[in-house]
Amino acid sequence: MSTPRTVLVIGGGAAGNAATILLRRAGITVDLVEADDDWNATAGSGITLQGNALRVLRELGVWEQVEQSGYGFDAVGITAPDGTVLHVAEDLRTGGDDLPATVGMRRPQLQRILSDAVRAGGATVRLGVRAESLDQSADGDGVTVGFSDGTESRYDLVIAADGMGSTTRAAIGIPDRPEPTGMAVWRVAAPRPAGVTRTDLAYGGPAHIAGYCPTSESTLYAYVVEAGRDRASIPADSYADEMRALAQHYGGRHWPEITANITDPAQVNYTRFDRMLVEGSWHRGRVVLVGDAAHCCPPTLAQGAALSLEDAWVLAQLLAATGTWDGALLQAYYERRVARVRPVVEASVQLGQWQLDGVRDADVPGLMVRTMSMLRELP
Template identity: 85%
Template structure:
């Protein structure tokens, strides 16, 4: 008689959107999951706002948190294009990439989304350790699995390690993947602010002193605003001047911007980051360590697809792992390669389109077919991942 197989164990490194999502889905299938996050606060207060398009909402519904997201965020179905003075030039209906029963887009305060996912991870029964890093990953060819040594002195062995530790993933480097994020030439200033009652969709202004000036409603009385410029050496921008720097750009825009600009006063509330691009090719795993989310790919937010692609990674990987587990099949190279092959054909065109849209702006290409490229790319995303 064959002895029963021991329950499989998974370590998730990183408690952002992808790491939290894959944890919730694996726990739902009864798989034992440990999640470690390097930050003591679990990123619960980081960031201003986030734009979640329909294909992201579809995953959040699969996680069981859609009702909370819907209640906490602000849904809308159109995007406005304005002149720098605020004149509305065009309003386009957004494609509902998550299906007709979900909004095209939900804007949300990023810390609120993180709190919703944290609560779902806690409720799943996963073991969570904060302020902990994986310092050493050991694999041997003849013995599938990974022995992990932690920064708190502990050591455990897992059937699989999922690296969801973001853009600067130390796990990616530790398993010998040499890809690194590369700057695209643009940077973005972001801030959360009160929402004027008449702001009920994203509006984008092209031209003026910034490449893009935009805002997105994130709740009943909040929005986040952003301006995009050419990237600069961050070492030359004192953190204490962040509000002044953003305000100097924003004050050139009309429409709702004068009201928004009055709230750009606290440098600690302003976030400045470069746009990066990266796409790991060939495979997203080495042995029994596999990458998800920004650890595997990143792109400028010109299509607002970063979080959505990360959540989709989590969904697809969890689907493959849980199906194999239920069938008593190995979590082997072939399975992890199938995960990569399903994702790369969807992720690559989004990364390439996001970068191209930014490059057209950097080049000042007035003949570029930005709406056409956006429409073609978003149409791809309406299909299931």
């Protein structure tokens, strides 16, 4: 059998971009299609990147740009709703001692860095294009893909990186869908008060969690977690008012200034917390899932992007190491990843459930340390 060397990546988010960069570096021909015709118009105010995410970003060759664009720190503060600092913990450096424990940055900035690297690597990128049909019936050694622009191409492998709502996942017969956990989060980008040099989290008050994360020398993103509501019932032009009404109950040195800057509803986003973990395998034939298409969890451990980047890294390593791309290889990818992903999904959900249930004596620090310690190992 000839060595497969053509790949289609569906989805231009973190996982899809990472897979494309790494496969191109290995000399594999890659086409990437992204349904959005404005690749860099990524929604979201900010992102928290733990060390294991930074480790993959370094492998992608973009760590220096991330370091310059974001804000690195090594501690997290736990506060009361009035701002009283109860505890400051040193974060584990899950990416190794030569990387910060955490970097906060603007999500659109990370997307620009990754998309620029994709183009620099020589992949063919088509925006505003969807994969509408996947035909594996011919010989099982490839996939013929029909696209929304009327074109058709054959690939040796298709990587589905099209997110939680993946249409590819459904198209290949995997029935799993994200399920709400009962929580949702308000997020906003805002100016960074000079004294904000780490993430601080307040538990309790009118919301379950209120926190903020520096994203540059001049910016941060703030978030307030509440019981989930029907997003359709909340008028978009009231988003700033809704978030400000919750945030104003949190005090201390920085929350009043942050709250005063929650004024533009267009800068506020509201997202429910979902969970999903596809079991058994993440592939059907020559189509394989990565990132949120295969698993998602609440951001209570800030591991969503990190796990997605790790998926891409592991899959690219396996594909580059052999010319035999078959079910056994893709099953090995699943088994290697699910053993690492499952405890993170379960811990992330458990941390939120304790909040929903009002459990006062939950071992939150212990669960977080145990889970994050596991992530220091290479994926």
